[in-house]
Amino acid sequence: MQTDHKGESPGNPPEGTPRDFATDALTLGVVGAGVMGMGIVQIAAQAGLEVRVFDARAGGAAAGCEKLAVTLRTLHERGKLSAAQAAAATARFAPVVALEALRGCDVVIEAIVEDLGAKQALFAELEALVRDDCVLASNTSSLSVTAIAASLRLPSRVAGFHFFNPVPVMKVVEAVDGLLTDPAVTLNLLALGRRLGHTAVRAKDTPGFIVNHAGRGFGTEGLRILSEGIAEFHDVDRVLRDVAGFIVGPFELMDITALDVSHPVMESIYRQYYDEPRYRPQPLTRQMLAAGLVGRKAGRGFYRYDGGQKQAIAEAPAPDARPAAVWLAPDAPAALRALVATLGVPLDDGSTPRADSLCVVAPVGDDATTCVQRLGLDAQRSVAVETLFDLSRRRVVMTTPATTAAWRDAAHGLFAADGVPVTVIRDSAGLVAQRVVATIVNIACDIAQQRIATPADIDLAVKLGLNYPLPPLAWGDRLGARTVLAILERMHAFYGDPRYRPSPWLKRRALLGLSLLADEA
Missing domain, CATH: 3.40.50 (Rossmann fold)
Structure with missing residues (x-):
């Protein structure tokens, strides 16, 4: 691991010289030495970038870098990296004790607390230090990139660059255009994301961007099913795992991510979209959060845990009965x-x-x-x-x-x-799997309709970021757009809830017999 850097990077081209983010030697600054920040440091160092790490906590950057050095040695011991690769990556990152040491960076990525005021204050400080052609990127998952950049002298050089945890494993990054972002900045970040070994997708600055937006249907519809008394939470999980093919059910997932993380995100996206019914949360998770029943880390959420292991809920045996x-x-x-x-x-x-x-x-x-x-x-x-x-x-x-x-x-x-095995449920328009999958597909269609991202990028991002059995638009094509439309229209007619109104993207493509992945000329 290098010693503390100060001042300009040796060999940097003069200010204003266009840089090729795909191939040029770049110096990256990372602010925030937590799990996300150090994950970004790791993939950048392994990709050959020089990285300077700052954290506002005294000793935070040094501790993060020491821990990363151990991680790289462990990867070598497990045969994931050669000795030379581990040593070279370790030599490329170093802690710095002051923001001023990021002065010569070509890109600075912040990965600090999800607080708008804190991010705005940080970027204001950085803007006074770095060159005018330095790209400032925010790893925010839920805040407006436009709002982060709005008060800066050069808001055009600010974009979102949203990674997922754990960064080295989750091979997708969202490059986000704020309303004031220069498109060339986002193109550079897309190139950088690919250079770091990730699939880079482009999104407009909207609540949840692509992945967190597309993921709204899974948990909220599972909660809606539970709230209607259609099935117990563990039965919903079993159906969505075994019938629809999800790796985990929505209630297992909420226990893993913890409700002190997932419930505020549900509420935030719902409110940011001015109470859009498609994203409506349910009161139960707010009550569970108040009771401290946040999930696995607390020993109890929807399920109970012993030593971090979920306690199984037995299935009732099948009755010894048959019809004539x-x-x-x-x-x-x-x-x-x-x-x-x-x-x-x-x-x-x-x-x-x-x-x-x-x-x-x-x-x-x-x-x-x-x-x-x-x-x-x-x-x-x-x-x-x-x-x-x-x-x-x-x-x-x-x-x-x-x-x-x-x-x-x-x-x-x-x-x-x-x-x-058989799961018996009470009456429900759309049963369980149909209504959850149709909701997921419909939300993805509306992301495409709003031009937040291209259909191809939506499916790529969800495939890598959420690991659903199929990407949502491709899943809609597999079921048939007309079938998905019929499910939604019938649920909408039964419940009278605009939550289930079909997206125009879905409706038009179903009527025309087009793929949901078909973009417009």
Whole structure:
């Protein structure tokens, strides 16, 4: 690790000389030696940049650099870096004890506390020190880049440069244009992001940018489902993991990120969009936060934890019950018909169900009650089954308010007959997986509609930043834009809540038969 730098970097070209951020020798300043800041230092040093690290805490920068040096040695010991690579990266970064030591930097990235006043004050100090062609970048995740830059003498050289934690692992960075940002500055940051080994995507300065904006549907819709009493939180998690393919469910994720982090973000984005219904939080997380039930780090959130390990919630065993026969709605997909044929109960192929048949519908966006009423079925012996997603890992059976316990148990026993677990939920327009995935796709469509980012960048950013089973626009194409539109329109009609109104981007492409990734000329 180098010693403290002071003054201008040797060999810097004269002020005003255009720099190629993809290839030129660059000196980077990083303000903030916390986890995010040091993650940026690590990837920059490994990419060959000289890095100066400042932290307002006495000794903070030195401690961060020492810890990073240990990390690089550990990466070498694990075979991730050669001895030469580890030594070279360690030699490229050093702590500095005063902001003045960043005077000769080509780029300064701040990674300090998420407080607008603190960021504005820092950039005002930096502007008095650095050259006029030095780029000032903020790693803010939720604040307005425009507001950070507005009071500066040269706001055009300020942009967002939002990394995700842990920076060396999360290989995406958002380069954000404020209203006053020179487009060339953002282009330079895109080049720098790629140089640092990340996928760099471009976004307009809007609340949440791309990734945090696109992620609003997962947790908030899961909370909405819970608030309606449709299913317990652990059942929502199981369905979204096993049926829709998410790595973790929304309640597991909120426990991991902790509600003292995730709830303020939910409220902030909701308020910044002037109470946009699509992003509406639920009161439960505010109550849990007040009670200190913030998640894994507190030992209790939605789940309980022992030594950091989530305590399992047992599933109820499948009832030992079967119907005499199964009648399937005429629009039931072939996959459901084929499944029932393997479960040992005869199919009732009559135009109307026999008196001893379980009636099964397969809604797309509707609730079971609506389907039963439309088909004139006996609600006491009717259930719905999720069929838009994978039927091999878990099945979802949805009752009507009139379904009797005996018929519910018969349906549960039937669909668990081959050993696949079954989750039984109460009536819901869109079941669970349909409504969550449709909400995610719809929000991504509206990000595209608002021209916050290109469709390709939206999917790239979400793929790398959120690790969903599929990027949202591609997922909408997989399900079919018309299918997603139908789910949303039916939920909107049932609830009367503008939360579910379809984005114009989705509606037009569904009507025209276009891909949701199709941009306009």
